[in-house]
Amino acid sequence: MAFRRSDWDKYRDNDVTPEAVFNQRRKLIQALGAGSVAGPLEGLAAAGRVGAAVVGALGAATVARAEVKIAGSVALAECADLPATKNNRWATLEKVTDSSLVTTYNNFYEFGTDKSDPARHALSLKTRPWSVVVEGECNRPRTFAIEDLLKLAPMEERIYKFRCVEAWSVVVPWIGYPLSRLLKAVEPNSRAKFVAFETLADPQQMPGLRSPVLDWPYKEGLRMDEAMHELALLTFGQYGKVLPNQSGAPIRMVLPWKYGFKSIKSIVRIRLTEKQPPTSWNDSAPREYGFFSNVNPMVDHPRWSQATERRLGEGALGGLFAPRRKTELFNGYAEAVQGLYAGLDLKKWF
Structure with a gap:
C-alpha cells in the first residue's frame, strides 16, 4: 500500500508501536502457534468447560491480550526506579x-x-x-x-x-x-x-x-x-x-x-x-x-x-x-x- 506524505501527518508519536513491543510480537505469535495457548484451550474444550466453536475466538483474544501485556510490561520497565x-x-x-x-x-x-x-x-x-x-x-x-x-x-x-x-x-x-x-x-x-x-x-x-x-x-x-x-x-x-x-x-x-x-x-x-x-x-x-x-x-x-x-x-x-x-x-x-x-x-x- 502506497502512502502519500499527507497520510503520515495523521500519525503522532503515541501512535507508533514501541520498538520493544514490535520485537517481542513475532516471538509471542510463534510461541502461541507452537501450542502454548492452543493446548490449554483444546483441553478446556474437551473437558466441556468451553465449546469447541469458541476455541478459535478465545485463541485470537488471547493473542491480543498477550500483546497488550507486553506493552504494559514495557511501559513499567521504562518508568524510573522509586526507592522505598x-x-x-x-x-x-x-x-x-x-x-x-x-x-x-x-x-x-x-x-x-x-x-x-x-x-x-x-x-x-x-x-x-x-x-x-x-x-x-x-x-x-x-x-x-x-x-x-x-x-x-x-x-x-x-x-x-x-x-x-x-x-x-x-x-x-x-x-x-x-x-x-x-x-x-x-x-x-x-x-x-x-x-x-x-x-x-x-x-x-x-x-x-x-x-x-x-x-x-x-x-x-x-x-x-x-x-x-x-x-x-x-x-x-x-x-x-x-x-x-x-x-x-x-x-x-x-x-x-x-x-x-x-x-x-x-x-x-x-x-x-x-x-x-x-x-x-x-x-x-x-x-x-x-x-x-x-x-x-x-x-x-x-x-x-x-x-x-x-x-x-x-x-x-x-x-x-x-x-x-x-x-x-x-x-x-x-x-x-x-x-x-x-x-x-x-x-x-x-
Missing part, C-alpha cells in the same frame, strides 16, 4: 500478582471503558509538570508541585490486596506514604470532617472524557478519620518503579479495605470539607455504589454477588477460568479498620 523502605507491618504474605496483569487489566475510564484501554491510550498523559491543590478547611492551603510531594515523607513499599467492585482482585507492591502526612502539612481545622479528591480532566490527553459514562471530572471522598488512617496510602509507585500512566500517574490513592474505584487516580485537587462531598459513582448509581464502599461479602452488588472474587493470574488463561475465592470483610483488613465503623450497620452503610 519495605513496611512489613502492612505487607500481605499472599503471592504478588504479575505486573504485566496489573498494568494492563484495570479501570481508568478517562482513557476508555475496556480493561486494556488505559494501557493502550494513557501514553498521551503528560505527568510533568504536575501539581496538586490542597485547600478548604485548613490553616495552610497550598499548591504542591509533584517534586515537593515526592520529598514530603519517606517512601514505603506496602504489599496490599486490592479488590475491585467487579469481583476481581490483585496483590500489588505499592510505593508511597500515609495520606495523613500531607493532610497534617496543611493543618486541618475543626470544621474539616471529610476529604474530597478530584482527578485531572483534560480531553486532549484523555480520550475517554468524550464519553458521558460519568459526570467528569472524576471525584472521590473519604471521612476525615478514614483519610487519616495509616492504611490510606498516598501512592507514587508500584513494583519498585514510579507509577506508569495507566496506573494513575503521577499520584493516586490506594485504600485496600475499600473497593478499587475509591482509590482515585491522577489527582490534581484535594479539598477538606465540612459536608460529605459528592463522589462520581455514588452520584451516578447510588443503589450500586455507596459513599463508603467498603469491601463486604455480605452486601451484594445489585447485579452480582460480592461473596467471592477472581484473583488475576490464577487458573487457566491468566485467571479467565480461575477458581473463585471467598471475599474477606474489609478485604482482610478488618482488624485494622473496623473501629472506624463502630455502631454502623455494615449491610446498610455500604
